[in-house]
Amino acid sequence: MPNQIFDNHGRPINYLRLAVTDRCNLRCFYCMPEEGIKYVDRQELLSYEEMLRMVGLLVDMGIRKLRITGGEPFVRRGMLEFLITLSQIKGLEKINITTNGTLTADLIPELKRIGISSVNLSLDTLDKERFFQITRRDEFDKVMQTLDGLLAHGITTKINAVVMDGKNTGDLIPMVEMTKDLPISVRFIEEMPFNGEGNHYPKLIWNHKKILDHIRAQYPNIEKLPDPPNSTSANYQIPGHRGEVGIIAAYSRTFCGTCDRIRVTPQGMLKTCLYDEGVFNIKNLMRQEATDEQLRTAFLEALGNRAKDGWEAEQNRQFGHPVSESMSTIGG
Numbered sequence: 001m002p003n004q005i006f007d008n009h010g011r012p013i014n015y016l017r018l019a020v021t022d023r024c025n026l027r028c029f030y031c032m033p034e035e036g037i038k039y040v041d042r043q044e045l046l047s048y049e050e051m052l053r054m055v056g057l058l059v060d061m062g063i064r065k066l067r068i069t070g071g072e073p074f075v076r077r078g079m080l081e082f083l084i085t086l087s088q089i090k091g092l093e094k095i096n097i098t099t100n101g102t103l104t105a106d107l108i109p110e111l112k113r114i115g116i117s118s119v120n121l122s123l124d125t126l127d128k129e130r131f132f133q134i135t136r137r138d139e140f141d142k143v144m145q146t147l148d149g150l151l152a153h154g155i156t157t158k159i160n161a162v163v164m165d166g167k168n169t170g171d172l173i174p175m176v177e178m179t180k181d182l183p184i185s186v187r188f189i190e191e192m193p194f195n196g197e198g199n200h201y202p203k204l205i206w207n208h209k210k211i212l213d214h215i216r217a218q219y220p221n222i223e224k225l226p227d228p229p230n231s232t233s234a235n236y237q238i239p240g241h242r243g244e245v246g247i248i249a250a251y252s253r254t255f256c257g258t259c260d261r262i263r264v265t266p267q268g269m270l271k272t273c274l275y276d277e278g279v280f281n282i283k284n285l286m287r288q289e290a291t292d293e294q295l296r297t298a299f300l301e302a303l304g305n306r307a308k309d310g311w312e313a314e315q316n317r318q319f320g321h322p323v324s325e326s327m328s329t330i331g332g
Helices: 049-060 081-088 105-113 126-134 138-154 169-176 208-218 282-287 290-302 311-317
Strands: 015-019 063-069 094-099 120-121 156-163 183-191 233-237 244-248 261-264 270-272
Touching: 015 049, 049 081, 049 282, 063 081, 081 094, 081 105, 105 138, 120 138, 126 138, 138 156, 156 169, 169 183, 169 208, 183 208, 183 233, 208 233, 208 244, 233 270, 282 290
Parallel strands: 015 063, 015 261, 063 094, 094 120, 120 156, 156 183, 183 244
Antiparallel strands: 233 244, 261 270
């Protein structure tokens, strides 16, 4: 019987989101300011050796799924070799990647070979000019090349699109239309205040209900699908379409009750909720020569004091500091 860990609310924890870098080659409106963020010194990042030790320990404790995020993972040198080594960890059943797709196209055959389960491709618009306005970089063609390559190699592909009022709401229907002929999941995400600045709007206008209503106005026959266990998205399909549509209530936080994931930032900070400030720094413990048993105890203690949802986690932030850090420093 494999090991299994639970939090203090009885939720099984089997999914780790590991951010391998805070650096990114795009400057997306909803993720960081135009001038970028101050990146941490490289020695402050978890080394590959430290990440491998941590992942191995957590797999022994019950983690079965791993998602590699950033920043943009592939701006970090040696990433492919790291993925190959990760794929050899016994008991780790799935390795998924979230990428902006600008550096990924040439790596796809190797990602397929080492068994990457799925790729989440960040793409907020199908319009090249709007892409430049949102990301502040002219990389649209490279992202579309990556999408074509992922589909050609049969890698499960999800497109993540953050819905931004006045920026890309005109793209919702064209992106839904992609699911007609392509076996992809297009997932629309409520904008969150993780942009290095704070909320862009006095209140969230395009919440999950408005997004669905907008799609349903064009596709009144859209059908609700059963959601997989622990799904962050509410999933739908238009009859006759090959692909699916998902809506992620990332700000409304409607899925917290089934959350099975923890996060580790590039600097080694464990976050048991996206909205908390971090619980403890595993990198610091490892560099203080903590034993595996001491690390295991620290993880179990953190999970034994986990907030019940994102609202409680945000409320518990020290000194009432609002959420404003860049998603690039957390892990998308």
